[in-house]
Amino acid sequence: MERQIRITGKVEKISTEESIAYFNSRPDGSKIGAWASPQSLAVAGKAWLIETFDFYRERFKHGEIPKPPHWGGYRVKPFKVEFWQGRPSRMHDRIQYSLQTDGKWGIERLAP
Numbered sequence: 001m002e003r004q005i006r007i008t009g010k011v012e013k014i015s016t017e018e019s020i021a022y023f024n025s026r027p028d029g030s031k032i033g034a035w036a037s038p039q040s041l042a043v044a045g046k047a048w049l050i051e052t053f054d055f056y057r058e059r060f061k062h063g064e065i066p067k068p069p070h071w072g073g074y075r076v077k078p079f080k081v082e083f084w085q086g087r088p089s090r091m092h093d094r095i096q097y098s099l100q101t102d103g104k105w106g107i108e109r110l111a112p
Helices: 016-024 028-036 046-059
Strands: 003-013 074-085 093-099 105-109
Touching (some): 028 046
Antiparallel strands (some): 003 074
């Protein structure tokens, strides 16, 4: 697809209350997936993931699915966003938005 977006900004962990509110807005399958998946860690295989998912689905089948203790969110407050679109002969499109001191976004084209 030859497309990329690069975001530069400040990252902050959101509060437990915000994490709970967001977690509770998600579909049940996504909530169970949050319990079942040790995100980004190596696992024994697809069968292990399915078994773990099934374990938690059974565990929470009769009630509310609480937010796992390890689960939370982050907020990115961007001050620069670049959109890159690949083009032939390296004549790529690069459009950059930069937050200005007045709070408005400036737009400029960057050389490929």
